[in-house]
Amino acid sequence: MGTLAVDLLGKALKNPVMNASGTLGYGIEIEPLWNIETLGAYVTKGLSEKPHHGNKTPRVWEERHGMINSIGLQNVGVDDFFSHYFPFFVERKVPVIVNFFGFSEDEYISCARKVPSHHLVVALEMNLSCPNIKKGGISFGKDAPAVHNIVRAVREVTPVPIIAKLTPEVKNIVEIARAAYEGGADGLTLINTMPAAVIDTRSRNMPLKGGLSGPILKPIALRAVYDCYKEVPIPIIGAGGIMDAEDALEFLMAGARAVEVGTATFADPFAMPKIISGLGEWLDENNCAGIAAITGIAHG
Numbered sequence: 001m002g003t004l005a006v007d008l009l010g011k012a013l014k015n016p017v018m019n020a021s022g023t024l025g026y027g028i029e030i031e032p033l034w035n036i037e038t039l040g041a042y043v044t045k046g047l048s049e050k051p052h053h054g055n056k057t058p059r060v061w062e063e064r065h066g067m068i069n070s071i072g073l074q075n076v077g078v079d080d081f082f083s084h085y086f087p088f089f090v091e092r093k094v095p096v097i098v099n100f101f102g103f104s105e106d107e108y109i110s111c112a113r114k115v116p117s118h119h120l121v122v123a124l125e126m127n128l129s130c131p132n133i134k135k136g137g138i139s140f141g142k143d144a145p146a147v148h149n150i151v152r153a154v155r156e157v158t159p160v161p162i163i164a165k166l167t168p169e170v171k172n173i174v175e176i177a178r179a180a181y182e183g184g185a186d187g188l189t190l191i192n193t194m195p196a197a198v199i200d201t202r203s204r205n206m207p208l209k210g211g212l213s214g215p216i217l218k219p220i221a222l223r224a225v226y227d228c229y230k231e232v233p234i235p236i237i238g239a240g241g242i243m244d245a246e247d248a249l250e251f252l253m254a255g256a257r258a259v260e261v262g263t264a265t266f267a268d269p270f271a272m273p274k275i276i277s278g279l280g281e282w283l284d285e286n287n288c289a290g291i292a293a294i295t296g297i298a299h300g
């Protein structure tokens, strides 16, 4: 069988599949169904300097071809993650990508400072793209100079590689990706959710507005990966509506080094293990020695 192993920012991952931030709890919750070491890497729920309570309910809404969430970045805080949850990943030898955010530039900086430079910490994934908070996050992510400045400010305080997670809600994602790269980002996650809303015709109100994810987002995410691959010389993690191995292959061929799976897990908690075995089967059927070789092949 060909190898699913990939190199991401100098770390060897056993396969290119990881969860999208916030879609797999703190990792231990999935253990009754499958082991966390199945994944190439685990991505944390977005962590902040201090714990955060998030938004009121309803927080998730099923759509015809996707899902809308408005969690509001609820999390235990970076210190609690490293004292209570990180030892589980160390015990299992599972690489971790630490997704994090701030409500201000200072909060991004102080959160990043608290993340240790441990051999299992692959990178900091900087959320510049959450649509569910009034300030911070997306307000940085939509403006190229702001992205450049905040990435550079974080770059100065940590030796840990930085991956910028970008919003699709911009005119030119290549310009934003380039700003992140020039600010010091070592990688990109493309893309986060798209702002969306729900109307309940019975109560005649808007029960939820938040981020749209799932299959409806896939072509937009693929286009972002495809367009950034040749223009920005850092590895890309593809995310957005990946439901099966075929979808994952599309992202890899468009230029992604690895993929994040989110909404699919809500429809089928075994989606990620199935995607990993599907990629292995594809390698065999196509007589391909390694999955790393297919990154970007759709560019000819």
Ligand code: SIN
Residues within 6 Å of the ligand: 022, 046, 069, 070, 071, 072, 073, 074, 127, 129, 130, 131, 132, 192, 193, 211
């Ligand atoms: C949330 O917690 O509201 C979702 C996080 C995100 O979309 O970045």
